[in-house]
Amino acid sequence: MNTRSILPLCLLLATCCMAQQDASEVRKKAEATSGVDCVHLFLQSGRISLEEADRRFAASDSKAAHLALDAAMRDMEHAVDCSLPVHRSQKSLEIELRELSRRTLAIEKSTESEERPYLKSVQVEIERQRDRLLHAMFGDAAGSSTEKKH
Numbered sequence: 001m002n003t004r005s006i007l008p009l010c011l012l013l014a015t016c017c018m019a020q021q022d023a024s025e026v027r028k029k030a031e032a033t034s035g036v037d038c039v040h041l042f043l044q045s046g047r048i049s050l051e052e053a054d055r056r057f058a059a060s061d062s063k064a065a066h067l068a069l070d071a072a073m074r075d076m077e078h079a080v081d082c083s084l085p086v087h088r089s090q091k092s093l094e095i096e097l098r099e100l101s102r103r104t105l106a107i108e109k110s111t112e113s114e115e116r117p118y119l120k121s122v123q124v125e126i127e128r129q130r131d132r133l134l135h136a137m138f139g140d141a142a143g144s145s146t147e148k149k150h
Contacts, residue, residue, distance in 0.1 A: 023048040023071060030078065038082035039089045043096050046075035050103060057111045066118065073125050076100065080129045084136050094133050101126045 023045045030041030049072035056065035076097065083090050101123055108119035 023052065023068075023075075027071075027075065030075075030082075034082065035086045036089050039079050039093055042075045042079035042082060043093065046072045046079065046100065049075060050100060050107075054103075054107050057107060057115065062115060065115075069118070069122050072100075073122060076126060076129050080133050083133065087136075090133055090137050094130060094137070097126055097130045097133065101130070 026041055026045040026048060030038050030045060033041060049068045053065045053068035053072065056062075056068055079093060080097075083093050104119060104123050104126060108116050108123070111119065
């Protein structure tokens with residue numbers, strides 16, 4: 001095998017191993033770092049927690065799903081907090097927050113109706129974090145992502 005065929009395999013294995021990590025392990029690493037690494041690790045932890053919440057909702061374990069969503073929201077807030085002082089990774093963070101909002105909407109549509117208000121509140125919080133980030137990036141010109149669109 002040449003190095004061209006080994007590199008994609010190595011990247012695939014690394015991605016799979018990272019996906020298997022527990023959100024709390026990633027969160028601990030994030031808490032021990034700062035700057036761009038902090039942003040990326042908290043985002044990874046938030047994604048893992050959101051996927052865990054989705055699995056828990058599918059298994060009808062609402063309490064565990066709510067705990068996972070709460071952890072995901074804390075991670076998103078910490079990711080934004082880490083990005084504000086360094087002014088780096090903000091564009092990719094904003095894109096990731098948009099994707100997480102879409103993912104939360106998809107979970108909301110696939111769950112029972114009594115869970116939807118809670119999931120809606122999670123979406124509102126994600127948008128609030130996006131607004132914080134956009135205001136840091138663009139100031140008052142950013143407007144609000146939660147404003148009604150006409």
